[in-house]
Amino acid sequence: MSCLRVEEIGITFGGLAAVSDVSFTVEPGEIMGLIGPNGAGKTTTLNLISGLYEADRGRVYLNDQDVTKKTAYERARLGLGRTFQTPHMLTRSTVSDNMKLGTDLADQMGFLKSFLGFKGHNFLDEVDGLMEIADLKVDWKADISSLAYGQLKRLEIVRGLLAHPKTLLIDEPAAGLNAKELEKSVALMRHAAREGVGIVLIEHKMDMIMNVCDHIVVLNFGKMIAHGTPDEVSADEAVIEAYLGRK
């Protein structure tokens, strides 16, 4: 059973096809790269998958369940996690509240149970483990706004993993990170994949994509121009032309 299947998905903005006929499948434990030049429709594709945009055509399946008509929060509750190019955190809250938002999604506990102090799964070891992999040492009571950008990028992935997703969409995790921070982000992704999470990764750093991904989908002008292993994609004429502008 695939954790994510996208079939001929597409969306048009004001007559312009931002994404058209994109199809791919992600298996549990697999890391799939989604690459393409700027404006190729990568983030739009993630928005279509996560339900932030409503697709004009095509279908999205999570664990073989058709979720095309489901809203973003319903897809999240079915196990679809997401990070953003710029971290989307609770800017006026503490690190702890931000992370608990992830565990709330994993537990999906009702208000009354939560109000009465019922506990969800024991995730202390999980948190410690993830923070260690991410090499993050932060004051949990500190305001999230006091953290550095590199910390926020990694924390967003940690929060995503605390929600126990079956599929995780990661948008440009390397942007703004130094080499060491990038290494830790990759470690988090590899850890998630080992745990059986299917990952869709958008990234501009080609060396990272080639090292981390099991297979890659290449978009250009909203269309899928190549799909294959890193070696196959890097040798593809259409990809070389899209990136370098030559035949």
Added chain:
Amino acid sequence: MKKETLRVLLFALSALFAIVLLDQLVITNLKNSQVNIINVALIFFFCVSGMYLLLGLGGVLSLCSVTMLGLGAFVCGFLNTKLNVPIPAAMLLGALASGVLALFLGLLLLKLEGPCFVFGTIGVTYIGQSVFQNFAAFTGGPNGTGGIGKLVLFGYTFKTFKDWFPLLAVFVLLLILLLHRIKQTTFGRSLMAVRDDATAAYCMGVNVYRTKVVVFVLAGVLAGFGGSLYAVHNGTISASLFTFNTQLKFVIMLMLGGVMSPIGALFGTVLVNYLPELARFANSYLNLLYGCLIVLLMIFMPMGLAGILKEAVVRYRVQRNKQLPGDGGKGGPSDVVS
């Protein structure tokens, strides 16, 4: 026992002790009119605390809380004076009526975003103001509703304003504990997510619309209960209170104390309510005083008095953490994650 539970228990016990001290040492020595002002401030806090949930936690600026307050008051008054419903039941039904109205309005208006929603709620306040003034069969019209019965609890009748103070103070303490608890629940975090980043909230499984509707209803019930308390406490209610002007004062109360802190909001409510008494010598300049207060507030302390206090605590923590090189500071997940 968990550290947090212990802290809350300690706070509750200290607050109870403070209430007893205040009642015995201060309230007994005040004039009835002064106690009335304090009591009304405590009652208004029910309305302001709803606004804290809406704006402070949920980032939703609603300017129709005063309508919920008024509806609660008039329903309670109507049920007691015209249908002889006992006071406790009338009070609960007043709160329920406001909750039902809030549910209807929330479903209708919360699909709107930002300024459109705010203007929608202003419209509701003007509609409420007009209905309260002109729907005489229900509200008594310009004369208001009078002769509302006294509250009797466990055989004790609350006759004077001084009788009411300890009860209202305990209600407010319970309300603060409730607000504190709500913030720590999944619902509280959903609200904060909606406030800070609706997109992130969606992607973290939060039904943004439903969360906003639920908090709107909760705020409505609190305001309605406050209205019921007001009706029974004063024995008479007039439509002239439930105006847009009063709504704006509620906003000032919340902003002055601190939009992110229930205790700050309580402080702001008492201060703004008591201001006319403190500034009796300058009564004709009261509006000027309010105006200056708002301008200064927005320039120098946009997060209110509680915000200043929080900033000081953060500064202290940063200073302390500087002494721990290579580490983000004390406090691992086990300290805060339950």
